[in-house]
Amino acid sequence: MERNYKIPVHVSIIMDGNGRWAKERGRERFCGHAEGVESVRACTEEAVRKGVRYLSLFAFSEENWNRPRDEVSSLMELMVKAMVNELPTFLSNGIRFVVLGNRERLDGRLNSEIDECMRRTAACVNMTLVVFLSYSGRWDILQAAKRLALEAAADPSMVPKVKDMTIEDFSGYMSTAGIPDPDLIIRTSGELRISNYLLWQCAYSEMYFTDTLWPDFREGEFDAALAEYAKRDRRYGKVK
Numbered sequence: 001m002e003r004n005y006k007i008p009v010h011v012s013i014i015m016d017g018n019g020r021w022a023k024e025r026g027r028e029r030f031c032g033h034a035e036g037v038e039s040v041r042a043c044t045e046e047a048v049r050k051g052v053r054y055l056s057l058f059a060f061s062e063e064n065w066n067r068p069r070d071e072v073s074s075l076m077e078l079m080v081k082a083m084v085n086e087l088p089t090f091l092s093n094g095i096r097f098v099v100l101g102n103r104e105r106l107d108g109r110l111n112s113e114i115d116e117c118m119r120r121t122a123a124c125v126n127m128t129l130v131v132f133l134s135y136s137g138r139w140d141i142l143q144a145a146k147r148l149a150l151e152a153a154a155d156p157s158m159v160p161k162v163k164d165m166t167i168e169d170f171s172g173y174m175s176t177a178g179i180p181d182p183d184l185i186i187r188t189s190g191e192l193r194i195s196n197y198l199l200w201q202c203a204y205s206e207m208y209f210t211d212t213l214w215p216d217f218r219e220g221e222f223d224a225a226l227a228e229y230a231k232r233d234r235r236y237g238k239v240k
C-alpha cells in the first residue's frame with residue numbers, strides 16, 4: 001500500500017480536561033475519566049482507519065500520584081476495566097498494545113492485566129497503541145542515563161562506545177526504544193504546555209492545541225488535528 005506522507009506515523013495525545021468536563025456538568029471527576037475512555041476508543045479506531053501506525057496516550061503521569069487517593073485508585077480501576085473490555089477490539093483491529101512508564105509503582109493486578117494484554121496483542125501489526133502510565137519525560141531520561149552508567153561501570157570495555165555515543169544510540173536506552181518519535185502531539189483542554197511528557201522524543205514534533213476537553217474529543221476532532229498537521233511544513237531546522 002502506498003503511504004500517504006501527510007498522515008503522521010506517530011500521533012501522541014496529552015488527554016486533558018476530564019475533571020473540568022465533569023465539573024461543568026455538576027458530576028464527580030470520575031465521570032469525566034469514564035467518559036474519557038470513550039474518547040480513547042473513538043480516537044484509537046479513527047487512528048487505525050486513517051493509517052496512523054503509532055498512537056500514544058499520556059494516561060497517568062508520575063505527578064498524578066499526588067492526586068487524592070480515591071481518584072488514583074478509581075483511575076487505576078478504570079484502566080484495568082478498559083484493558084479487559086477493549087482486548088477483543090484490539091485483536092479484531094490488529095492493535096498491538098504496549099504500556100510504558102515506571103511500572104514498579106503500579107499495583108500487581110494492573111501489572112498482570114497489562115502483561116496479559118501485551119502478550120495477547122504482541123503479533124498485531126496494524127497499529128501500536130502505547131499507553132504511558134506512571135510516566136514522565138524526566139524519569140525516562142534519568143532511567144536511560146542510569147542504565148547506561150551501570151552498564152559502563154560493569155563493563156569498562158564499553159567506555160569507547162559511550163564516548164562515541166550518538167543521539168540514536170542514546171534513544172535506544174529510552175523506554176520508547178524502537179518507537180519513532182511523535183510526529184504530532186495533541187493536547188486538549190486549552191493548556192499550552194508539555195507537562196514533563198516526551199521531553200527527549202518531542203524535539204521535532206508538531207504541536208496541536210485545542211480548547212476541546214478530552215471527553216469531547218472524538219473522531220471529528222482527531223481528523224481536524226490530522227488536517228492541520230497535513231498543512232505544516234516540517235523543516236527540522238534546515239532551509240528548504
Ligand code: FPP
Pocket residue numbers: 015016017018019020021033036037040057058059060064075078079082083131
Ligand atoms: C487529565 O484530565 C486526564 C487524566 C489524568 C486521566 C486520563 C485517563 C483516562 C482518560 C482513562 C483511560 C485511559 C486509557 C488508556 C484506557 P484531568 O483530570 O487533569 O482534568 P482537569 O485538568 O480538568 O482536572
